Amino acid sequence: MxxxxxxxxxxxxxxxxxxxxxxxxxxxxxxxxxxxxxxxxxxxxxxxxxxxxxxxxxxxxxxxxxxxxxxxxxxxxxxxxxxxxxxxxxxxxxxxxxxxxxxxxxxAVRANALPVAEYTLAMLLLSGKDAFGLRERFRAEHTYPAPAGHGAVGNVGRRIGIIGASQVGRRVLELLRPFDFAVSLYDPYVDASEAAELGAESVTLDELMSSSDIVSVHAPDIPDTYRMLDRRRLALMPDGSVLVNTSRGALIDPEALKDELVSRRINAVLDVTEPEPLPADSPLYHLPNVFLTPHIAGSLxxxxxxxxxxxxxxxxxxxxxxxxxxxxxxxxxxxxx
The missing domain is CATH 3.40.50.720 (NAD(P)-binding Rossmann-like Domain)
Structure with missing residues (x-):
């Protein structure tokens, strides 16, 4: 009443x-x-x-x-x-x-999830197109890429790995449905049947890390997820793959991530880091394989x-x-x- x-x-x-x-x-x-x-x-x-x-x-x-x-x-x-x-x-x-x-x-967590998911979708599409890498090459060489010779570039059949069926993760999965992606999901609270309903294949975290072209992190920042992407798991990522993090920096071992990125073995889109912001002398600000944004994915x-x-x-x-x-x-x- x-x-x-x-x-x-x-x-x-x-x-x-x-x-x-x-x-x-x-x-x-x-x-x-x-x-x-x-x-x-x-x-x-x-x-x-x-x-x-x-x-x-x-x-x-x-x-x-x-x-x-x-x-x-x-x-x-x-x-x-x-x-x-x-x-x-x-x-x-x-x-x-x-x-x-x-x-x-x-x-208002569900409402706040919407812009994060939209940011993520944009980054997934641009990463699959190698927009960031080709931008760096264009800056250096001032030439257009040849039509052929880019077999690894594009978004047809690309394997996307989603970590966490959170409010953001579920919205990302929904936004991915119209595209020609193969989507995997790791979430210990989601079984194979529910994952299928969300448009994804349920896999273990190690399977996701080793099989995904792009990994997108949407798990919550809780004790169980602290440093869930440690040095061993980051090493499972295929050469040239991309890590997108719009969750929290604490979920990833920062030193292990820095080492992987400095070696240029993998690429990253990072809207969150550990610490936040990064120290002024961090190499991540200047690496060509890192697209760094100042925690803007959420409502702004x-x-x-x-x-x-x-x-x-x-x-x-x-x-x-x-x-x-x-x-x-x-x-x-x-x-x-």
Whole structure:
């Protein structure tokens, strides 16, 4: 049932993000649903003004820059019933006390997955065409490639290996369907039947690494995936193959990756690294076989309003007493980002 009065909400994030997440059209929708002061954006829950606001807050609307919601925050927020996160993962935001108190948690992680998947598709297509390598050759020689002699270049029948059927991984698999790729998937939580439904062949991680022309990483950053692509597994990649990482740098052994790339045995498209950013003297900035971008695959610029729209939709459901559509469940936190 709808609440007897509009819920009271509070923004908690770095305020620089607020106007892009909630431009005027979305902010008007949001303020019609809840009681909220758009000029108050909390960055520090220990601030006396924040503590006073928390005491009357039913819903926290969070984003990048929000401090962790722990037992101290909850003690100051006795009315809190929902945390709606206008970003991706809530892993480092929501403490166990939130789940134990039965507070609803929702995230715009699915909306944030869309631009990451789109970036990935672009990189897969360009890598299969050897666009980055041929660009370097064009820069050096100022000549066009001959029509023949490029048998290894092209996207017909190319083997794509997807690591992780995450929100991003599943969207990438969906986007790959119209193309003439052969797609493999490694995900320990997905069986062969489900992989087939997703348009991929289920394989072991070693099989994927050794058989793929392009490997794209979409696994979550959790203890089980730390350095999952170590020196041994990177060595399984065929000569000339491509590694695309839009997940997290921690999933790959950075020294082993650097050695493989410096040797120019393999190529890489890296939107994330370990550390991030790389040191100024890292060779990866200048290697011709590395396409390095500054963590731009996720929502950026006008894409942020998609995250805000997701949260406004969730807020409408909450205000109407309906189940949230983008709930995050505690049981999924062990294997999701």
């Amino acid at each position: 709808p609440t007897s009065h509009p819920p009271r909400a509070l923004f908690a994030m770095n305020p620089v993000h607020l106007p892009e997440l909630f431009p005027p059209r979305l902010l008007a929708r949001l303020t019609a649903l809840v009681q909220i002061d758009p000029t108050v954006v909390v960055e520090d829950f220990t601030d006396p003004a924040a503590v006073g606001a928390l005491a009357e807050t039913d819903v926290l609307i969070t984003g990048w820059g929000c401090p962790p919601i722990d037992e101290h925050v909850l003690a100051a927020a006795p009315r809190l019933k929902a945390v709606l996160h206008a970003a991706g993962s809530v892993r480092n935001l929501v403490g166990p006390e939130v789940w134990e108190r039965g507070i609803q948690v929702s995230s 610029g006008n894409e942020l309003q998609r995250l805000g729209a997701t949260i406004v939709d969730e807020l409408a459901l909450f205000a109407a007493g309906a189940p949230l559509a983008r709930s995050v469940l505690r049981k999924h936190m062990a294997y999701s980002a």
